[in-house]
Amino acid sequence: MSAQARVAVLGAGSWGTALASLLARHGVHTTLWGRDAAAMRGMAEQRLNVRYLPHSPLPESLHYSADLAASVAGADWLLVVTPSHAFRELIEKLATLPSRFHGIAWATKGFEPGTGRFLHELVEEILPGQPGAVVTGPSFAREVVDGLPTAVTVHSDNADFAQTVAEQLHGPTFRAYTGSDLLGAELGGAMKNVLAVATGVADGMQLGLNARAGLITRGLNEMLRLGVALGARAETLMGLAGLGDLVLTCTGDLSRNRRLGLALGRGTPLKQAVAEIGQVVESVQTVDEVMRLATRHEVELPIARHVQRVLHEEITPAEGLRLLLAREQKPEYPEPFPVQ
Ligand SMILES: NC(=O)C1=CN([C@@H]2O[C@H](COP(=O)(O)OP(=O)(O)OC[C@H]3O[C@@H](n4cnc5c(N)ncnc54)[C@H](O)[C@@H]3O)[C@@H](O)[C@H]2O)C=CC1
Numbered sequence: 001m002s003a004q005a006r007v008a009v010l011g012a013g014s015w016g017t018a019l020a021s022l023l024a025r026h027g028v029h030t031t032l033w034g035r036d037a038a039a040m041r042g043m044a045e046q047r048l049n050v051r052y053l054p055h056s057p058l059p060e061s062l063h064y065s066a067d068l069a070a071s072v073a074g075a076d077w078l079l080v081v082t083p084s085h086a087f088r089e090l091i092e093k094l095a096t097l098p099s100r101f102h103g104i105a106w107a108t109k110g111f112e113p114g115t116g117r118f119l120h121e122l123v124e125e126i127l128p129g130q131p132g133a134v135v136t137g138p139s140f141a142r143e144v145v146d147g148l149p150t151a152v153t154v155h156s157d158n159a160d161f162a163q164t165v166a167e168q169l170h171g172p173t174f175r176a177y178t179g180s181d182l183l184g185a186e187l188g189g190a191m192k193n194v195l196a197v198a199t200g201v202a203d204g205m206q207l208g209l210n211a212r213a214g215l216i217t218r219g220l221n222e223m224l225r226l227g228v229a230l231g232a233r234a235e236t237l238m239g240l241a242g243l244g245d246l247v248l249t250c251t252g253d254l255s256r257n258r259r260l261g262l263a264l265g266r267g268t269p270l271k272q273a274v275a276e277i278g279q280v281v282e283s284v285q286t287v288d289e290v291m292r293l294a295t296r297h298e299v300e301l302p303i304a305r306h307v308q309r310v311l312h313e314e315i316t317p318a319e320g321l322r323l324l325l326a327r328e329q330k331p332e333y334p335e336p337f338p339v340q
């Protein structure tokens with residue numbers, strides 16, 4: 001790096017903090033922006049995100065701000081890490097700023113609530129011409145901030161921007177690959193959250209390891225069928241953005257979406273389970289957007305559909321299981337395996 005690269009990470013929850021910490025450790029001039037001024041002051045004083053990552057000291061070189069315009073001014077590129085429900089609002093605010101950044105990446109997983117629109121579509125609409133990239137893959141914030149080995153993938157239509165983002169994230173314990181399938185990468189990251197609820201429910205009901213493996217595999221099949229119908233590349237969904245994150249989130253108890261499923265499977269009411277997790281649980285909104293896309297593209301997604309009915313409290317987890325098991329016998333692949 002000749003001149004020191006400058007990045008603004010927008011969103012100071014667990015994942016934004018972990019990615020900002022990673023960039024700062026890699027020698028990138030990094031500012032972490034959060035909307036809560038008191039929380040950002042506290043982080044600057046204590047070098048700690050007390051609420052979201054209380055056991056992981058943050059690097060001395062990381063900067064903190066609650067001023068969006070000041071954070072973005074002078075940044076070479078931005079990394080948005082808000083929850084999906086706040087994504088449009090933030091991108092619209094960025095569009096009003098005079099700053100001249102050279103690209104916008106996001107690590108948010110989900111769709112625009114209520115429309116099923118992909119996050120890259122929102123960026124294209126609100127900031128036309130701006131290079132965009134998604135950072136996704138199996139990556140629990142806590143493990144990344146503690147320097148445990150992790151691999152992610154950065155997808156963009158703009159190969160130079162994907163390379164810039166990946167190079168700056170890449171380091172001794174963090175591998176960042178690149179790809180050009182924005183839609184597939186976003187779909188995998190969003191859909192695995194819904195499927196993690198299903199495996200969590202099964203584990204919460206103590207249905208055993210066979211059930212877990214069956215759900216993960218049939219869940220991957222749902223991801224592939226919807227993805228390919230939408231124009232995603234199958235290899236994206238068979239890689240870090242799909243299968244990789246699906247396995248992590250369906251099996252790792254650090255996952256909020258899996259923990260929601262576990263709680264539901266043990267009989268905890270939805271509202272209580274979400275409140276006890278106390279952080280973003282993207283599946284609660286994502287499930288409706290996945291089913292909206294599935295309906296629009298006439299793709300049948302039995303697991304996602306039953307997760308939706310459980311999350312809408314139309315059926316209990318036990319009824320969801322009974323209905324899934326009662327489905328007709330059929331070939332594993334009624335159509336050819338969707339690899340082009
Ligand atoms: N935590 C993790 O391990 C990973 C999270 N992600 C994704 O990253 C996104 C963010 O998740 P987390 O950081 O984990 O959530 P979190 O629950 O730890 O924190 C959410 C943060 O978003 C902020 N926020 C909420 N509404 C906002 C708004 N309107 N404007 C600005 N900030 C707002 C909150 O103040 C809070 O700081 C989600 O889409 C999640 O799926 C992706 C990979 C890993």
Ligand SMILES: O=C(CO)COP(=O)(O)O
Nearest residue numbers: 137138139140255256257
């Ligand atoms: O996306 C994640 C890991 O890749 C985090 O998953 P949860 O949002 O379920 O905690």
